[in-house]
Amino acid sequence: MAEAASPAFAALPSPPFYAAIFSSLRNGDDEAGYQAAAARMLELAARQPGFLGVESARGADRFGITVSYWESEAAIADWKRHAEHAAVRAHGRGHWYDHFELRVAKVERAYGKSASR
């Protein structure tokens, strides 16, 4: 496992593992509610069996990508069924996003590099 260069990077084991790639366009409404829910979901996800890590970025155009990493597809399915997560997802679909896409993928290869210092 490579040491993460910044807290923004997930420190992941060697592949294979799974990725849930969530891309979304925020509608700009209820930023405080959205931020609180996002922090809570991260806290809950990190406690789920099989959670490996998460990386997230959102630009000023409100388009964002969050990739969460998991040991298995079963771990993603369990997280999807988590009751509080399901309730927040249902709320989010109606209140926070103009559009979103979720892609579930099996990570087969990985490499990384830090700048020489």
Added chain:
Amino acid sequence: MAEAASPAFAALPSPPFYAAIFSSLRNGDDEAGYQAAAARMLELAARQPGFLGVESARGADRFGITVSYWESEAAIADWKRHAEHAAVRAHGRGHWYDHFELRVAKVERAYGKSASR
């Protein structure tokens, strides 16, 4: 293929296909050079056989995620070998990033949703 809700979303076929998940921390140097190279790489990638689309987000913290989508692993390998792309990658490793990670993954499932209007 779902119609994209915004140009920020890639309009992708049904899985399976492949994803190159590139996460990076910009060092903040040479923003003009970086932007020009990123635009040029997007233009070149879009001409590559097997290119399906790309999504990208970078926050004010300089951490970004770009996910490019491809028909096959071979298409990703061909893009990696593209001479101009290889030269720009080599330059970028030394000049634009504090750190980056690349994960290559097979997308197995996908779904999306737009807000009701």
